[in-house]
Amino acid sequence: KKVYYFEEVSSTMDVARKLAQKGEEAIVIAETQTKGKGRRGRYWHSGRGGIYFSLILKPTINPSQAHLVNLLAGVAVAITIRKLFNINATLKWPNDVLINEKKVCGILAEMEAEADIVRFIILGIGINVNNNISDRIKSAISLREILGKEVSKKKLFLPLIKEIEKLQSFLNQPKVLVNRWKRLSSTLGRHVRVIIQNKILEGEAIDIDNDGALILKTSDEGLKRVVAGDCIHLR
Ligand code: BTN
Numbered sequence: 001k002k003v004y005y006f007e008e009v010s011s012t013m014d015v016a017r018k019l020a021q022k023g024e025e026a027i028v029i030a031e032t033q034t035k036g037k038g039r040r041g042r043y044w045h046s047g048r049g050g051i052y053f054s055l056i057l058k059p060t061i062n063p064s065q066a067h068l069v070n071l072l073a074g075v076a077v078a079i080t081i082r083k084l085f086n087i088n089a090t091l092k093w094p095n096d097v098l099i100n101e102k103k104v105c106g107i108l109a110e111m112e113a114e115a116d117i118v119r120f121i122i123l124g125i126g127i128n129v130n131n132n133i134s135d136r137i138k139s140a141i142s143l144r145e146i147l148g149k150e151v152s153k154k155k156l157f158l159p160l161i162k163e164i165e166k167l168q169s170f171l172n173q174p175k176v177l178v179n180r181w182k183r184l185s186s187t188l189g190r191h192v193r194v195i196i197q198n199k200i201l202e203g204e205a206i207d208i209d210n211d212g213a214l215i216l217k218t219s220d221e222g223l224k225r226v227v228a229g230d231c232i233h234l235r
Helices: 012-021 068-085 143-147 153-172 174-184
Strands: 002-009 026-033 051-057 090-092 096-099 102-114 117-127 191-196 199-208 214-218 222-226 230-233
Touching (some): 002 012, 012 102, 012 117, 051 153, 068 090, 068 096, 068 102, 068 117, 068 143, 068 174, 117 153, 174 199, 191 214, 199 222
Parallel strands (some): 002 026
Antiparallel strands (some): 026 051, 051 117, 090 096, 096 102, 191 199
16 A cells, blocks of 8 residues: 655645545555544644554445444554553544543544445544643543653554554454454443433443444433444443
C-alpha cells in the first residue's frame, strides 16, 4: 500500500477521502492536523508527537456491517500495544483504547456506500504517543506518560499496520472478530451510561452482538440494543 506522509494537514480523513474517490487504496499519515476530527463532530487534538493516520479500505462487506471495522481497529491497536509494551490496553465500546481507564487512542470510520455496496471505508486512528495532553483533559493519557519515556512512533506504526491487515481477513467472520474484541474489553460486565444523541440509557453492559452492537440490561426498560453512542463506565 502507498503511504502518503505529511508534515501538516487539515485532517487525514479528508485527504484520504479525496484519494479514495480517485480509486486509490492508500495510507495517509501526518505529524499534526489542524482540523483533527473526532467522533460525533468533536475536535481531535493533534499535537506533535502523536500518530495520526487514515487508511482506505475496500472490504467486501455489507454496509450494515461497516462498524465491524471500528472493532477491528480497536482490537489491532490493543493487541499491538500489549505485544510491544506489555501494558494492559483494554477496549471501551464502541472504539476507544484505554490504559488505566484513560483514553490512549481514538478511532473514527467513515463509509461511502452505494445501495448495498461499500465503495470504501476511511479508517482514522489517532494515538497519544509522545504528544502533550492538556491537564484539562483528565480522561486521556499518552504512551510516554505511561512508560515514562519517549516511544518510537515507527516501532508502533509498522506492526500496527500489519495487525490491521491481518485482521481484515476476519471481516467476513464477525464472530471471530467480536470474540477477540470481547476478550480485550473493559466494558462488558460494567455499569455504563450510554448517550445516544439526546437520549441517555443506563444499565449493565452484558454483551456485544455479531454486528458490534452493545446489549444493555436496564432496570426499567429491560434489554436494550445500542448500535452507536458514547459510553461512560460507571462502576
Ligand atoms: C474519537 O475518539 O473521537 C475518534 C478520533 C479519531 C482521530 C483520528 S486522528 C487520524 C484521523 N484524522 C482525523 O481527523 N481523525 C482521525
